[in-house]
Amino acid sequence: MHRSRLDAYAAPKKEIPRSVYLTVSATVGVSVLLLWCLLSYGGFVRSDFLPTPVEVLRAGVDGIQDGSLAVNTAASVGEIMSGFILASILAVPLGILMGSFKIAEAAIEPVTNFIRYLPVSALIPLLILWVGIGIEEKVTVIFIGTLFQQLILVADVSRNVSSDLLDVSYTLGANRRTVVTRVLIPATLPGVVDTLRVTLGWAWTYLVIAEFVAANKGLGYFILNSERGLFTDRIFLGIAVIGLLGLITDQLFKLLRDWLLPWATESR
Amino acid sequence: MTKLKLDKVTLEFFPRTGAPVLALDDVSLEVGEQEFAVIVGPSGCGKSSLLRLVAGLVEPTRGAITLDGIPVTRPGKDRGMVFQSYTLFPWLDVRNNVEFGLRIGGIPADKRRHISDHFIKEVGLEGFESAYPKQLSGGMMQRVALARALANDPEILLMDEPFGALDSQTRSLMQELLLQIWQHSQKTVLFITHDIDEAILLGDRVHVMTARPGRIKERVEIDLARPRHVDLLTSPEFIAIKRRIMGLIHDEAVRAMR
Ligand SMILES: Nc1ncnc2c1ncn2[C@@H]1O[C@H](COP(=O)(O)OP(=O)(O)OP(=O)(O)O)[C@@H](O)[C@H]1O
Ligand SMILES: [Mg+2]
Numbered sequence: 154m155h156r157s158r159l160d161a162y163a164a165p166k167k168e169i170p171r172s173v174y175l176t177v178s179a180t181v182g183v184s185v186l187l188l189w190c191l192l193s194y195g196g197f198v199r200s201d202f203l204p205t206p207v208e209v210l211r212a213g214v215d216g217i218q219d220g221s222l223a224v225n226t227a228a229s230v231g232e233i234m235s236g237f238i239l240a241s242i243l244a245v246p247l248g249i250l251m252g253s254f255k256i257a258e259a260a261i262e263p264v265t266n267f268i269r270y271l272p273v274s275a276l277i278p279l280l281i282l283w284v285g286i287g288i289e290e291k292v293t294v295i296f297i298g299t300l301f302q303q304l305i306l307v308a309d310v311s312r313n314v315s316s317d318l319l320d321v322s323y324t325l326g327a328n329r330r331t332v333v334t335r336v337l338i339p340a341t342l343p344g345v346v347d348t349l350r351v352t353l354g355w356a357w358t359y360l361v362i363a364e365f366v367a368a369n370k371g372l373g374y375f376i377l378n379s380e381r382g383l384f385t386d387r388i389f390l391g392i393a394v395i396g397l398l399g400l401i402t403d404q405l406f407k408l409l410r411d412w413l414l415p416w417a418t419e420s421r
Numbered sequence: 422m423t424k425l426k427l428d429k430v431t432l433e434f435f436p437r438t439g440a441p442v443l444a445l446d447d448v449s450l451e452v453g454e455q456e457f458a459v460i461v462g463p464s465g466c467g468k469s470s471l472l473r474l475v476a477g478l479v480e481p482t483r484g485a486i487t488l489d490g491i492p493v494t495r496p497g498k499d500r501g502m503v504f505q506s507y508t509l510f511p512w513l514d515v516r517n518n519v520e521f522g523l524r525i526g527g528i529p530a531d532k533r534r535h536i537s538d539h540f541i542k543e544v545g546l547e548g549f550e551s552a553y554p555k556q557l558s559g560g561m562m563q564r565v566a567l568a569r570a571l572a573n574d575p576e577i578l579l580m581d582e583p584f585g586a587l588d589s590q591t592r593s594l595m596q597e598l599l600l601q602i603w604q605h606s607q608k609t610v611l612f613i614t615h616d617i618d619e620a621i622l623l624g625d626r627v628h629v630m631t632a633r634p635g636r637i638k639e640r641v642e643i644d645l646a647r648p649r650h651v652d653l654l655t656s657p658e659f660i661a662i663k664r665r666i667m668g669l670i671h672d673e674a675v676r677a678m679r
Contacts, residue, residue, distance in 0.1 A: 315506065315508070317504050317506050317508045318508050318510070320473075320476075320478050320496075320502075320504075320508075321502060321504060321508040321566075322521075323476075323477075323478065323495075323496035324476050324477075324478070324496050324497075324498070324500060324501060324502040324570075324579075325498055325501070325521055325522035325525070325569070325570075325573060326497065326498030326522050326525055326526055326573065327522075327525050331525050335525070336510065339510070339512045340510075340511070340512075342512070414512070415553075416511050416512045416513075416514075416553040416554075416555065417511065417512075417555075418511075418555050
């Protein structure tokens, strides 16, 4: 009996009871925390390599009190949102065109594929030369890094819209314009939201790299600056804040999708 | 009265890579007013292509297609189509799916509502007006697709293996439902299937196609009395027709394998 249940949990792609799911998640989470406590409090790792959880919390309280956390978080969030929104505004319509109109594909895809494989970090020196080291540089790095990934992903979403769906619209009397506005675009929405959700996560990577190279505020700067003073607790704090922000935006996207597109099937 | 006429229609595809594909070769076909015409043929013989030609979704390489004597040049709402794949708009509920054609045709809301009420009832989906496609079963989705095509009041209804993806019980129910609706609406229907039982049960006339390149191999008149029901499947007359069509298809299937 006991054996057979364990057996059932080991089957690929099968649902497991929610209680089991939560227990496993909680156990792993607590274990990681315990391991951290053991290593730090037990003195197995030097404290300037690995701070204790309480030290990180204290750094957090300090950061809130002296305002440095808010300033740096606000700077990073501002930069990321500017770059991300600008990229999305351009990438979504162009990507939809690219996936469904061969002529747009011919025009945009070769360039996109070339730039997409350039690590955006390789462009940073050039961008500093062009736009300086202010907020514009971060926004540009995020913009370029996100735009081309989004283009490819949105184009794929658009390409995967069933042509039968478009064809049936024609047989219902729709003209091309109507098919694009009333069928193609709505059909891409769930995939577009998923793409935005994934690429926003990537945008954090580009931002932190940009801030490592040159910045005087932002969470990347906060982390790098802490490293210079060997404030490992603050490094951990910076990383935790980024992780937390990522988690929050991801959940926001999920809510947005459920609220805006209740008709869509579950996201991948 | 001839409703739909295909005159020596040839369709060739020119794929970007590889040799041209001759899908249909010199196909001539007539479907009368209010006739229920069925096309059967082995897989890949060009059945869907033929329907897409009539729908105006592809152009013939040679030959002419006319509906009521008017050449078919592009898709239009006078030729409603139901696909084998599920083609409901996932972001519209049942009512708005059914009203899609009416809405883009500029029909006022009260009239749309009247029409959609009627056809939702015809396909037995009262109470599901505000359900989204993801909440419906396959059979229900195809019923909505049928209602959506009928709501546009087309001259001819084109159906490409609409019940092909359904389990056999659901398929039987759908066949009876379609026969009922056809009897009420008196629409001309061009129906494609590879299910011989389905072809005989539904059709006034069954056109058997050859393996690729598709040609019309034979026309079989189905003079079984109407209204027809599923229990007809075991009657001797039915079985005699079935044996004949099976023989025709079998030859083609064998030819296609070689
Ligand atoms: N766009 C296309 N380009 C190239 N070849 C095509 C195209 N569409 C169809 N064909 C080919 O034309 C032939 C007929 O295709 P069609 O889909 O009409 O057959 P079918 O009888 O509907 O097949 P099935 O029973 O599988 O539905 C097939 O060999 C197919 O591969
Ligand atoms: Mg087909």
